[in-house]
Amino acid sequence: MLHIAGLHKSFFDPGRGEVKAVDGIELQVPPGVVAVMGANGAGKTTLLRLIAGLLEPDSGTIAVAGLDSVRDGDRFRAQLGYLSTSTKLPALATPREFLALIGQLHGLHPAAVAQRLEALVPQFGLADILDQRIATLSTGQAQRVNLARTLLADPPLLILDEPTTGLDVLAAAEVVTAVQRCRDQGRLILYCTHVPAEAQAVADQLLLIGRGQVAYAGTIADLADGGDFAPAVHAILRPAVAS
Amino acid sequence: MNPAVRAIFAKDMRELLRDRRALFVNLVLPVLLYPLLILFSVQVAQLSLAQPRPPPKIGVLATPQVLTALQAGATLPKPKRSARKQAAALPTDPTPVAQYQVVDLTGSSWHPQAVLASVDGPLTAPTRHNLSEFLRSHDLALAVVALDPVALQPAPLPLHPLPPQTTLVVLQDDGNARAPEIAPQVDAVLIGLRQTTLAHWLSASHLDPRLPEPVVVRHHSLATAAEAVRTQAAPMIPFLVLVLAVTAAMYPAIGLLAGEREAGTLETLLSLPIRRRDLVLGKLLVVLCAALVAVIANLLSLSGTLGLLAGQLAAVGTDSPLAGLVSVGAPALLLCLVLLLPVVVAISAAALALSGFAQSTKEAQTYLTPLILVVVFVAMVAVVPGLQPSLALDLLPIGGTLLALRQALQTPEMPWMHIAITTVVNLAVAAVLVGWTAQLFDTERGRYPGLVRAGWGRFARFRRGQSLPGGPEVLGVYALAVAGMVLGGGWLADAPAVVLTMAPLLLFVLLPAWLHSWLGAYPQAVVLGWRAPSGRDLLVALALLPVALGLSFGLGTLQEGWVDVGALQAAGEPVARLVAQLASAGGLPLQLLCLAVVPAICEETLCRGTLLSGLHKSLGPKWAIALSALLFALLHQSPLRLLPQAALGVLLGWLTLRSRSVWPAALVHAGHNALLVAAEVQGWLK
Numbered sequence A: 001m002l003h004i005a006g007l008h009k010s011f012f013d014p015g016r017g018e019v020k021a022v023d024g025i026e027l028q029v030p031p032g033v034v035a036v037m038g039a040n041g042a043g044k045t046t047l048l049r050l051i052a053g054l055l056e057p058d059s060g061t062i063a064v065a066g067l068d069s070v071r072d073g074d075r076f077r078a079q080l081g082y083l084s085t086s087t088k089l090p091a092l093a094t095p096r097e098f099l100a101l102i103g104q105l106h107g108l109h110p111a112a113v114a115q116r117l118e119a120l121v122p123q124f125g126l127a128d129i130l131d132q133r134i135a136t137l138s139t140g141q142a143q144r145v146n147l148a149r150t151l152l153a154d155p156p157l158l159i160l161d162e163p164t165t166g167l168d169v170l171a172a173a174e175v176v177t178a179v180q181r182c183r184d185q186g187r188l189i190l191y192c193t194h195v196p197a198e199a200q201a202v203a204d205q206l207l208l209i210g211r212g213q214v215a216y217a218g219t220i221a222d223l224a225d226g227g228d229f230a231p232a233v234h235a236i237l238r239p240a241v242a243s
Numbered sequence B: 001m002n003p004a005v006r007a008i009f010a011k012d013m014r015e016l017l018r019d020r021r022a023l024f025v026n027l028v029l030p031v032l033l034y035p036l037l038i039l040f041s042v043q044v045a046q047l048s049l050a051q052p053r054p055p056p057k058i059g060v061l062a063t064p065q066v067l068t069a070l071q072a073g074a075t076l077p078k079p080k081r082s083a084r085k086q087a088a089a090l091p092t093d094p095t096p097v098a099q100y101q102v103v104d105l106t107g108s109s110w111h112p113q114a115v116l117a118s119v120d121g122p123l124t125a126p127t128r129h130n131l132s133e134f135l136r137s138h139d140l141a142l143a144v145v146a147l148d149p150v151a152l153q154p155a156p157l158p159l160h161p162l163p164p165q166t167t168l169v170v171l172q173d174d175g176n177a178r179a180p181e182i183a184p185q186v187d188a189v190l191i192g193l194r195q196t197t198l199a200h201w202l203s204a205s206h207l208d209p210r211l212p213e214p215v216v217v218r219h220h221s222l223a224t225a226a227e228a229v230r231t232q233a234a235p236m237i238p239f240l241v242l243v244l245a246v247t248a249a250m251y252p253a254i255g256l257l258a259g260e261r262e263a264g265t266l267e268t269l270l271s272l273p274i275r276r277r278d279l280v281l282g283k284l285l286v287v288l289c290a291a292l293v294a295v296i297a298n299l300l301s302l303s304g305t306l307g308l309l310a311g312q313l314a315a316v317g318t319d320s321p322l323a324g325l326v327s328v329g330a331p332a333l334l335l336c337l338v339l340l341l342p343v344v345v346a347i348s349a350a351a352l353a354l355s356g357f358a359q360s361t362k363e364a365q366t367y368l369t370p371l372i373l374v375v376v377f378v379a380m381v382a383v384v385p386g387l388q389p390s391l392a393l394d395l396l397p398i399g400g401t402l403l404a405l406r407q408a409l410q411t412p413e414m415p416w417m418h419i420a421i422t423t424v425v426n427l428a429v430a431a432v433l434v435g436w437t438a439q440l441f442d443t444e445r446g447r448y449p450g451l452v453r454a455g456w457g458r459f460a461r462f463r464r465g466q467s468l469p470g471g472p473e474v475l476g477v478y479a480l481a482v483a484g485m486v487l488g489g490g491w492l493a494d495a496p497a498v499v500l501t502m503a504p505l506l507l508f509v510l511l512p513a514w515l516h517s518w519l520g521a522y523p524q525a526v527v528l529g530w531r532a533p534s535g536r537d538l539l540v541a542l543a544l545l546p547v548a549l550g551l552s553f554g555l556g557t558l559q560e561g562w563v564d565v566g567a568l569q570a571a572g573e574p575v576a577r578l579v580a581q582l583a584s585a586g587g588l589p590l591q592l593l594c595l596a597v598v599p600a601i602c603e604e605t606l607c608r609g610t611l612l613s614g615l616h617k618s619l620g621p622k623w624a625i626a627l628s629a630l631l632f633a634l635l636h637q638s639p640l641r642l643l644p645q646a647a648l649g650v651l652l653g654w655l656t657l658r659s660r661s662v663w664p665a666a667l668v669h670a671g672h673n674a675l676l677v678a679a680e681v682q683g684w685l686k
């Protein structure tokens, strides 16, 4: 599904010099839900932006369903839905207009969009808010619309970078439930979060990132060993943070 | 149209229209404001007509004799535009005059009873100072001074000897706001005086007073007042259209990219499977539409108001540019719009690109303000009086078009050739700018402004980032520096001493080191060693200064044991000459600058900054110090100084690694060189 080989990405920061945000990542990820965790500044967002085709690797390749992130440009991006803390919704539009626009930009026929909405509206509880200005929605409602947006074209890869940041407990739970519902045969969801409980709720696989490198890739169950997996995560990440 | 472009266009257009406040401020307000502003200015103009100002005061400083002549000879005529101001200078050595009278020449004739003051006693040597004092104390904008004993009486022919010439000096207080207004009137009076005096002389000689004027010139204006005004107003119209378009394009340009980035909605669009240039093009179309709609609405509002006000304007007088706008018809405006379209496209594209580089709307505003200034500045060409379209000016984007348009509006024939050339130029510029803007989001930098790739990745996308340059890389920089010194040295051989000493250091030593750190995006604090040292390290440096001098002198003297002293002196020869030349050019400070400060900074940056840090990374501290010291000594291309320089290099290298900054080493280096220069100057070495 997702193939990452020899991925490197550095930034230049005037204060710190070179920052190796992603430093040699190799991954083969089959469909499923993968929780991505790591300390602040570990390189998660950089990795996810690279996978979303928003950043370009310094070296290495990223392929989804046989398409290359740099070479195949928009055809590659057609394979994914991307949500992050900087993908907000236009305040002056309504969810219906916004989703119609996204459909149009995905090259979907309006009829296809309508058909897709029939499935998504009940799944994300959007029926009441579809014609309200987005500015008037609560953060949780807006995030559900945003999630529906990523799924509109039914992409095989879903990249969710901290989808519950800024949400209250209830709204976060709603988003988690919504993500749980869009687990699908053949779809890969990369779910980045700082909350272990959320990771455990949505994902079965875990990808731990420390200083731009893979610190752990495997099942949550193996780490948790029947109980809470947070201590194991801390144990893995602490040396990376300390050094 | 491409469906993605259309979808983006529709979305952004809808958002623009929904933003009521922006719509009001950018479209409704100007459209309403023009009628109000014009009404207001018409009212003000009428008000100023209704209350005539008191005439300005003019003074005459002259003997009663001259005053009488003036009174007899002249009355103030109606002011004429054509009257030129004549330059008059105060004679350096004026003859003292027994008595001056100050007369108020207010009004249309010279009233003898209007004597303001008499200056008692001779007013000798009127200076600039006491005259301006005089003018100001009497609130006079202007005074006529007769400095000679004047003879204006009729003299019969033959005028032999010639009657003495009379010098009249016009003193003008340009600090007085009304001076420029009355100067032409006074000139006219004095010309009248000249003519009447001449006429007196002629008639005293029984000659026809028309004798000196065989040719009489009269002016007639053929154009109607409206036509004249239209010609004056013509340059204003294209200018106005352009400025309206530019200002109207700014708001959407800022909002559509920087605004969208600020609101956090841009990343969504960038992650979608559309070509990113379609995204930019859709937005560009919106900016363009907004600019055109605003221009058309503004022009309609403007001309509508002026049409309605035409009657009132006639009362104000037809020589206002506002009135001229009324007489410019719709076809002319349409022509402006069509010809300026490529310009507006180019400006919109540039504005959008600049907005795309900004991370916030505020940042976008700071980028766009200079753009507006540049556009307005170039557009000013169209308002320069007398400038004609020419092939060279046609090549000037914006300016050329405005000039051609001005001519098209002022004269009956169209300057087709100029219009064609400027349009081609504008289209080319627009194409380049649109192309450049369209690829804005194709680069990572465009998608995430502020993002800088590390290492050479700034230029090449294939290089794996390395945090700091290694030995081979910095040796390359050193090789470049040496090549520059050798090649450039011959090239600079005949330059003056200042250039000869400083240019190679700045160009071939400092510049390669700095460029390398910049191109590689390396932290300069590490790679160049440009980091503030601790106070302790500076103290250590001061303590090492005697050691450095001792090493340098000691080894130098030791060498004399095995080296031919004659050769040594010959090698010292060019240095001594340089020192002497610098002394004559600027003394000790220049000598120290050229031979101590600049060499220390440049050489330390290259040898203890770039070289040492790179070698340190590859070879460890010992070898790095040794090799960098050797290379430092070789840089000086002087076999005789090789050993002392190398020893100095070891010391400085150690100091730099210890303090992690080149400045302590630079301090020792500069102090060492300064003392050598002082020794040379004082002849201590002899």
Ligand SMILES: Nc1ncnc2c1ncn2[C@@H]1O[C@H](COP(=O)(O)OP(=O)(O)OP(=O)(O)O)[C@@H](O)[C@H]1O
Binding pocket: A011, A012, A013, A019, A020, A021, A038, A039, A040, A041, A042, A043, A044, A045, A046, A047, B448, B450, B451, B452
């Ligand atoms: N545009 C940039 N310029 C310079 N450095 C950057 C840039 N973007 C990210 N970085 C650096 O790259 C490193 C990784 O950042 P990234 O945002 O990927 O971390 P993260 O794991 O997502 O952190 P968080 O949990 O806080 O979201 C950080 O050290 C960050 O400072």
Ligand SMILES: [Mg+2]
Binding pocket: A044, A045, A046, A161
């Ligand atoms: Mg992040």
